[in-house]
Amino acid sequence: MRNQKSKINNQKIIKIAITGGKGGTGKSTIAILFANKLVKEIEKVASSATRRGGGVILCDCDVECPNDYLLLGQKLKKPQKKVYAEFPKLNKTKCKKCGLCAKTCRNNAIFQPPGKYPVFIKDLCSGCGACWIVCPHGAIEPEKEEVGQIFVNKIKDNFWLITGSAKPGLEETGPIVSQTKKFALNLAKKNKANYILFDTAPGIHCPVISAILDCDLAYAVTEPTPMGAHDLNLILDLCQKLKVKTKIILNQANLGDKTEIENITKKYKIKIDKEIPYSKKLVKAYSQGKLLNFFI
Numbered sequence: 001m002r003n004q005k006s007k008i009n010n011q012k013i014i015k016i017a018i019t020g021g022k023g024g025t026g027k028s029t030i031a032i033l034f035a036n037k038l039v040k041e042i043e044k045v046a047s048s049a050t051r052r053g054g055g056v057i058l059c060d061c062d063v064e065c066p067n068d069y070l071l072l073g074q075k076l077k078k079p080q081k082k083v084y085a086e087f088p089k090l091n092k093t094k095c096k097k098c099g100l101c102a103k104t105c106r107n108n109a110i111f112q113p114p115g116k117y118p119v120f121i122k123d124l125c126s127g128c129g130a131c132w133i134v135c136p137h138g139a140i141e142p143e144k145e146e147v148g149q150i151f152v153n154k155i156k157d158n159f160w161l162i163t164g165s166a167k168p169g170l171e172e173t174g175p176i177v178s179q180t181k182k183f184a185l186n187l188a189k190k191n192k193a194n195y196i197l198f199d200t201a202p203g204i205h206c207p208v209i210s211a212i213l214d215c216d217l218a219y220a221v222t223e224p225t226p227m228g229a230h231d232l233n234l235i236l237d238l239c240q241k242l243k244v245k246t247k248i249i250l251n252q253a254n255l256g257d258k259t260e261i262e263n264i265t266k267k268y269k270i271k272i273d274k275e276i277p278y279s280k281k282l283v284k285a286y287s288q289g290k291l292l293n294f295f296i
């Protein structure tokens with residue numbers, strides 16, 4: 001979080017992921033506090049006479065359970081955009097029951113008893129399209145279906161919240177994250193925003209990878225507990241594979257034992273960028289959805 005001021009007047013939009021292998025480490029809280037800090041820095045640097053646009057976009061990429069809007073005391077109203085995906089639909093008049101589609105599907109989303117038509121198991125389907133590409137008889141047609149929505153909340157003149165939200169029960173949410181990121185990037189260009197912060201889901205699965213990909217920097221948020229250390233290892237490993245520069249934020253730093261976390265910082269040669277102590281005031285602001293009044 002240091003030396004951000006010098007970058008504020010730069011035209012390039014800086015993309016930062018706020019992530020962490022483990023849930024419940026305060027990732028969303030830190031994403032909001034960081035966004036708020038950047039907004040204040042932009043306001044300080046740009047005088048009212050010279051300011052033309054500029055600002056920060058916070059993009060909630062935890063699409064299965066987005067909650068940044070709650071922490072900011074906002075409501076999600078009308079979606080700005082609907083997100084669609086394509087799923088296979090069988091045309092029985094063309095199907096020759098050859099079985100190629102079932103053999104091709106890597107998700108095991110096609111069940112085909114011998115001599116019968118293939119059956120598509122939607123809960124397992126990622127919509128990758130391999131089955132309709134491979135079918136030699138054109139018997140599978142892609143069918144468009146709404147899988148998610150994107151919402152925009154203007155928090156201040158120079159601070160926007162973008163929320164991606166997946167339809168409940170959807171197996172594959174990576175494409176919703178990608179489309180939410182694309183939407184946020186377009187909004188950032190239109191409004192000449194300086195920063196986009198992507199608040200990722202916990203874990204190291206597909207939607208998290210989609211959120212971190214192409215970022216200039218990732219902050220891995222962790223806490224001084226055995227689980228925090230275990231999951232920090234996983235997320236640092238992932239960021240290394242994705243070739244995204246990573247810094248560590250240690251939340252609730254004064255609770256627990258830091259030894260394991262410090263061992264990991266040595267292993268990956270990454271220093272702890274910021275330690276945030278446990279604070280009753282912060283917990284209160286969190287529980288009241290008033291994080292905008294709180295600074296780190």
Ligand code: SF4
Nearest residue numbers: 095096098099101135
């Ligand atoms: S590949 Fe096409 S023709 Fe063969 S079983 Fe599947 S849908 Fe039917």
Ligand code: SF4
Nearest residue numbers: 105125126128129131
């Ligand atoms: S779209 Fe992909 S995942 Fe879905 S059934 Fe076809 S091959 Fe399987």
